[in-house]
Amino acid sequence: MTPAVERFTHPSSTPSTRSPVLITPELPPNWTALVLSGGRGSRLGADKDAVLIGGASSMNHVLVSLPTAIHVVVVGPEPREPVRPVTVTRESPIGGGPAAAIAAGLEFVTSDIVAVIATDMPFAGTLLAHLVQELPAGLDALMPIDTNGRRQPLCAVYRTAALREAVASLGDPNGQSMRALTTHLAVREILIEDHITLHDIDTTFDLDRARTIILSMKGDS
Secondary structure: OOOOEEEEOOOOOOOOOOOHHHHOOOOOOOEEEEEEOOOOOOOOOOOOOOOEEOOEEHHHHHHHHOOOOOEEEEEOOOOOOOOOOOEEEOOOOOOOOHHHHHHHHHOOOOOOEEEEEEOOOOOOHHHHHHHHHHOOOOOOEEEEEOOOOOEOOOEEEEEHHHHHHHHHHHOOOOOOOHHHHHOOOOEEEEEEOOOOOOOOOOOHHHHHHHHHHHHHHHHHO
16 A cells, blocks of 8 residues: 655755754654664765765764754764764674664664664754654654655654564564565655755765755855
């Protein structure tokens, strides 16, 4: 059955160079953020986590955009000069893919809701708190789709128990895709019409565009 799709325009497309107090609602610490790093960056030709966008790493753009009260678990290499306290773990084996990374990160989650975000989406962190607020009762996940209809499972919120069960259903998560993982979940899709929020960095063109976005936002501030 095709899931229902809601239409949503992110209330703030301002990137995370601003204070998170200005752009992210402060919620009770009832959710955890899993930040997935360590992407190979083969098309980018560089470490995705470390590339500088407006003077800050992609990792730190994500970290600073998350509410200060929540627990943040980074799955990947130890962050270089992180801007906030984080718990760091690694998937096993290293390079096992996003499903394996989520399985590793879930070991440190005690909240009922968990948000997952990849560090190659430097403008998406502010969206997660809003997704947490909108997660429908009775469903396992709320997942953005872009204007081309592409799901964004690495910028989504999940009920922790359901996500653990989905991981267990995979057996060995090593090498398993997010598509395989999310087939075990009842997902509501939500359309994000703002093209900046879901911008991800896979190529040098994407990186140049992200830097242009930052410059334009600084000019507007």
